[in-house]
Amino acid sequence: MRSQESIYQEALQVATLYYYHGLTTEAIAKEMNFSRPKVSRLLSHARQSGMVEIRIVNVENKLLPLEQSIKDHFGLENVHIVPVPKLLGEMVWLEYVAQYAANYLNEILEPGCTLAVAWGTTISEIAVHLIPKRMPGITIVQMNGSGNTYTPDNRYAANILQKFSENYEASYLLFPVPTFFDYRETKEALFRERSIKKIIETQNNADILLYSVGAVDAGVPSHIYSSGYLEPEDIQSLEEQGVVGDLATVFFRENGTYKDIPINQRASGPSLELYKKAPRAICVVSGRAKIHGLHAALRAGYVKELIVDEPTAHLLWQRMGHSLDDL
Structure with missing residues (x-):
């Protein structure tokens, strides 16, 4: 059985010949006396292990018309629309968007920076597709608590943070508090503790x-709605308050308001003002049921960069008052 070191050296040599010297897989196979399938496997290994980073450089700094329109309309810094196979369903769309987001993180992360992560279904999928890259001095911090009555061990969020940490060889900080406190007074007292x-x-x-x-009704359900974090009376209250979505378990209405929504007084997530003042606030969205919340968050200024699948971007365009024929 070949050692990992020999596989690494073969993959490195194949990747060098392919990407640096422009040889075809057939030429590499002849040069190294490998089969073409073996060359393809080694190239895949080089990409998946982080040995090779693929970047698409927009040399003229032009966006697609739809990306540009969304960017200008909401005053965003960047918009990334991810093409997806429309007929294969939202699970596949999420996978494509997560892969794109994982690659994008490797482009923008810099040594010494702090990445705040809001755990959930989408971020969990991104964690699965991260590409290994050593980034000295990076800190990963959990944005909102994840404990609840049914899962007090906090493993779901912890696993996400651990994957990010291992991928970048970074330190990480868990946020060891409930997702929602039973009492506002308990939250206020705990948040005064120095460690918190x-x-x-x-x-x-x-x-x-x-x-x-x-x-709440996404095709790929948000973890908070599908795993017992909310009681039936909480769901009823959210409906009565006209809630259309949440960011890191802080809920908001169609007009972006959130401070007077009762459950937010007990929520562990950060104030939505944080998204406005953060240097980079990257919202990753996939799935048509999220369109109401996404549109509201964009209008309220809770997003600076958007990564979204193409069908959902088309729905957003229509919600902005346009027809697909205008594209």
Whole structure:
């Protein structure tokens, strides 16, 4: 059985010949006396292990018309629309969007920066598709608590943070509090503790926020709605309050308001003002049911960069008052 070191050296040599010297897989196979399938496997290994980073450089700095229109309309810094196979369903769309977001993170992360992560279904999928890259001095911090009555061990969020940490060889800070406190007074008391205040300070000073929009009826259900974090009376209250979505378990209405929604007084997620002041606030969205929450978050200024699948982007365009024929 070949050692990992020999596989690494073969993959490195194949990748060098392919990407640096422009040889075809057939030429590499002849040069190294390998079969073409073996060359293809080694190239795949080189990409998946982080040995090779593929970047598409927009040399004229032009966006697609739809990307540009969304960017200009909402005053965003960047918009990334991910083409997806429309007929294969939203599970596949999420996978494509997560792969794109994982690649994009490797482009923008810099040594020494702090990445604040809001756990959930979308971020969990991104964690699965991360591409290994050593980034000295990076800190990963959990944005909102994840404990609840049914899953007090916090493993779901912890696994996400651990994957990010291992991928970048980074340190990470868990936020060891409930997703929703039973009492507002308990939250206020705990948030005065120095250990918790340190984590909140790290969240508030993060260089990059990575999050999605939660939706109660999404095709790929948001974890908070599908795993017992909300009681039936909570769901009823959200409906009565006209809630259309949440960011890191802080809920908001169609007009972006959130401060007077009762459950938010007990929520562990950060104030939505954080998304406005953060240097980079990257919202990753996939799925048509999230369109109401996404549109509201965009109008309220809770998004600076958007990564979204193409069908959902088309729905957003229509919600902005346009026809697909205008594209």
